[in-house]
Amino acid sequence: MKTINILLFILLFLIPSALFANKEQVVLQLSWLHQFEYAGYYAAKEKGFYDKVGLDVIIKEMNYLRKDSVIDDVLSQKINFAISYSSIIERYLNGDDIIFVANFLKRSPLVLISQKNIKLPTDMIGKRFMGGKDALKNTSFNLMLSQFNISEKDFIDVPQSFSIDDFIQKKVDVTSIYLTNQTYTLNKERVDYNIINPEDYGAEFYVNNLFTSKTEYIKYPNRVKAFKIATIKGWKYALEHKEELVDIILEKYNSQNKTREELLFEANQIENLILKSVYPLGSIDINRVKRIADTYVQLGIVKDKSRLSKLNNFIFEPEINNPIFTKGQKEYLKKKERLFLCIDPSWMPFEAIDEEGKHIGLTSDYFNIFRKELKIPITLVKTKSWSQTLEYMKSRKCDILSLAMKTKEREKYLNFSSAYITSPLVLATRPDITFIDDLTTLKDKKIGIVKDYSFEKTLKDRYPYLNFVQVKNVDDGLMKVIKGEIFGFVGVLPIAAYKFKESYLGQLKIAAKFDEKLELSIGFRNDEPELVHIFQNLLSRIGDEARQFIYNKYVAISYESRKDYTLVWYIVIFFVSIILVFVYWNRKLTSQKEETEKLLNELKITEKLLEEKNEKLEKLYITDKLTNVYNRQKLDAELEKEIYRSGRTGYKFSMIMVDIDHFKETNDEYGHQVGDIVLIEFAKILGSDLRQMDVLGRWGGEEFLIICPHTEKEGAIIKAEELRKAIEDYNFTKVGKKTASFGITTYKQGDTEESVLSRADKALYEAKAKGRNKAVFLL
Numbered sequence: 001m002k003t004i005n006i007l008l009f010i011l012l013f014l015i016p017s018a019l020f021a022n023k024e025q026v027v028l029q030l031s032w033l034h035q036f037e038y039a040g041y042y043a044a045k046e047k048g049f050y051d052k053v054g055l056d057v058i059i060k061e062m063n064y065l066r067k068d069s070v071i072d073d074v075l076s077q078k079i080n081f082a083i084s085y086s087s088i089i090e091r092y093l094n095g096d097d098i099i100f101v102a103n104f105l106k107r108s109p110l111v112l113i114s115q116k117n118i119k120l121p122t123d124m125i126g127k128r129f130m131g132g133k134d135a136l137k138n139t140s141f142n143l144m145l146s147q148f149n150i151s152e153k154d155f156i157d158v159p160q161s162f163s164i165d166d167f168i169q170k171k172v173d174v175t176s177i178y179l180t181n182q183t184y185t186l187n188k189e190r191v192d193y194n195i196i197n198p199e200d201y202g203a204e205f206y207v208n209n210l211f212t213s214k215t216e217y218i219k220y221p222n223r224v225k226a227f228k229i230a231t232i233k234g235w236k237y238a239l240e241h242k243e244e245l246v247d248i249i250l251e252k253y254n255s256q257n258k259t260r261e262e263l264l265f266e267a268n269q270i271e272n273l274i275l276k277s278v279y280p281l282g283s284i285d286i287n288r289v290k291r292i293a294d295t296y297v298q299l300g301i302v303k304d305k306s307r308l309s310k311l312n313n314f315i316f317e318p319e320i321n322n323p324i325f326t327k328g329q330k331e332y333l334k335k336k337e338r339l340f341l342c343i344d345p346s347w348m349p350f351e352a353i354d355e356e357g358k359h360i361g362l363t364s365d366y367f368n369i370f371r372k373e374l375k376i377p378i379t380l381v382k383t384k385s386w387s388q389t390l391e392y393m394k395s396r397k398c399d400i401l402s403l404a405m406k407t408k409e410r411e412k413y414l415n416f417s418s419a420y421i422t423s424p425l426v427l428a429t430r431p432d433i434t435f436i437d438d439l440t441t442l443k444d445k446k447i448g449i450v451k452d453y454s455f456e457k458t459l460k461d462r463y464p465y466l467n468f469v470q471v472k473n474v475d476d477g478l479m480k481v482i483k484g485e486i487f488g489f490v491g492v493l494p495i496a497a498y499k500f501k502e503s504y505l506g507q508l509k510i511a512a513k514f515d516e517k518l519e520l521s522i523g524f525r526n527d528e529p530e531l532v533h534i535f536q537n538l539l540s541r542i543g544d545e546a547r548q549f550i551y552n553k554y555v556a557i558s559y560e561s562r563k564d565y566t567l568v569w570y571i572v573i574f575f576v577s578i579i580l581v582f583v584y585w586n587r588k589l590t591s592q593k594e595e596t597e598k599l600l601n602e603l604k605i606t607e608k609l610l611e612e613k614n615e616k617l618e619k620l621y622i623t624d625k626l627t628n629v630y631n632r633q634k635l636d637a638e639l640e641k642e643i644y645r646s647g648r649t650g651y652k653f654s655m656i657m658v659d660i661d662h663f664k665e666t667n668d669e670y671g672h673q674v675g676d677i678v679l680i681e682f683a684k685i686l687g688s689d690l691r692q693m694d695v696l697g698r699w700g701g702e703e704f705l706i707i708c709p710h711t712e713k714e715g716a717i718i719k720a721e722e723l724r725k726a727i728e729d730y731n732f733t734k735v736g737k738k739t740a741s742f743g744i745t746t747y748k749q750g751d752t753e754e755s756v757l758s759r760a761d762k763a764l765y766e767a768k769a770k771g772r773n774k775a776v777f778l779l
Helices: 002-021 036-046 070-075 087-093 132-137 139-146 182-188 214-219 221-240 242-252 260-274 286-298 308-314 327-336 362-374 386-394 455-462 474-483 493-502 530-540 544-554 566-588 593-622 632-649 663-670 672-687 713-729 753-769
Strands: 024-029 055-060 081-084 098-105 110-114 128-130 156-158 174-178 194-196 207-213 339-342 351-353 378-380 400-405 414-416 421-429 446-450 467-471 488-492 509-525 654-660 695-700 703-708 740-746 775-777
Touching (some): 055 221, 070 087, 070 207, 087 098, 087 308, 098 260, 132 139, 132 156, 139 286, 182 260, 207 221, 214 221, 221 242, 221 260, 242 260, 286 308, 339 386, 362 378, 362 544, 446 455, 455 467, 474 493, 488 493, 509 530, 632 695, 632 703, 654 672, 672 695, 672 713, 713 740, 713 775, 740 753
Parallel strands (some): 339 378, 740 775
Antiparallel strands (some): 110 194, 400 509, 421 509, 654 703, 695 703
């Protein structure tokens, strides 16, 4: 028995040692220097995920001074695995035996930044572009700039220094950066800059691609699979333990001497680009790979198309995608043979039927995508009006309605997809009408609205004091405004902007914005329920980037400012008049030089005084008179701006809604004058420790709102708790101690002003329900 125990002990001791000794050593080459972009690989190594699958992984930084290609190193088996860009797709198509193992960043962080006066690619012409020649070698930049016919000769190439300081010091006008880390320095230094993102121009490429050689795959298929599985586990762990991974990087992988704050900033940006709630970690979308491959062919980078049909061989263990259609749906489509489509014949830029009888506009791009997948024709049925389009849908002359708002009336004969276009409703008027903040001032005014448009009933119920009159179509309504037959016309913002530009330049303007938004879906005859499921599936396969590209292609809109500049224009006219008179007398009375100089000096003084007055007027417009923080008008504008910026860039912002606890009791006990003093002191506390980029305003009554750009959940919660404690500790004039409740939320993709405000309001309500003097976060 003793002998057996000794043998068992020896076996237990030797087995782990043998396993350890048999670990296979592999080399992973990064695409840049150590940073959070590679946190999943560090986690897999440091937390033992590679060890558990028998791999001893050496992680090497990129030596950017080397001219050798990392792809060549993999192909020659100098290294086993590497991370690279979409160039691996190009190399495969051109004959290299590469295996695409996994992808982790679904959106590219590589963009151009420019000085604040350079907003479009065309603005770069003649400007100093650091690393411009090298940037053109990057396919995403090349594709974007080629759309504007911009080549190397159109800008001043400045050698790449790999330092953001050159941009900060304005030695260059444009350079390429990574959104994930370099914007941290720009924001910290409070540098004004614009982002020119190739993805906004349809250049959609993969980055952070893990790949190996076909030789490695054939020799060691299990090793490749084990490496992929362990890496995915590493990324999952890294995203769930960002702060721990930052500590690991600081201790073992901080060759760039980054601060903890920098790495945490990068961690949050990387998480945004991974889109883990949408895509499985490490997954590769074969359809996206095919689109990238097609781009290389279109650019002439790939001449031989023979490998286009073999992309499945390029991807390691390609996932068997769920078929687009079920067996029943395929049978339905086969039996149907052809689908008939109705559209609004005159609703550009969304859609229209042109003089040649073709479907044009935004929706035409969507249906061209659908046609490629369906493999059966979609035939346009021509109609003369929106009302006729609806009649054709009711009588089943059409199977599909391209764009429509879901209503109870329409649900009697239509099924609807999810909304795929959302747009605000606005009021178009003559140019002499000032911006209208309060729609009640339009009582009994005639407001045009197109007959049978879905929002007609909604607006009539919401604004019973407005005198709505039906018009035939958008042009009929706008012409009636120009002729003075009606005061204004209600329309969708992109449609109004398009009509202004195309037909009514200078004759109309947008003078008001309604709270309601138009949410547009695809409609289908409801006696054939297969249709809605087929097209909902097709619609869901079109990514956010593609949708945004289609929208930007047709819609270019700018809002009329809420500020009334009538007084400013009067001042300008007054100035011009004075200057003209002055010039006239200057020429006529050349002998009175001293008098002229005196008049000029007085004019400068007057100009300065008027500028000061104008600044005061603008400040009054956006400032709450009592607390001297921003008012609700300014908060609305800032919130709208942050939602647009977050939707475009992927940066998140947070919002904190604050309410003084039991404020009514303060007013009742001490009077409104003391209540006003409490509000003033409360606003000062809230604003005492905010960043310059944060926006504080009075939302109404005793409620305040703080908008925190570039702030995730954790940062917002910490800030709210700091403010809650500061208020709790403060002795307010006459009333002593007061507390406040906080509702916190963070922007998520697809949020609107209404949804993010509603969430903050619910969080605030929950804080009150829990006994007040609490901070509650809801997402």
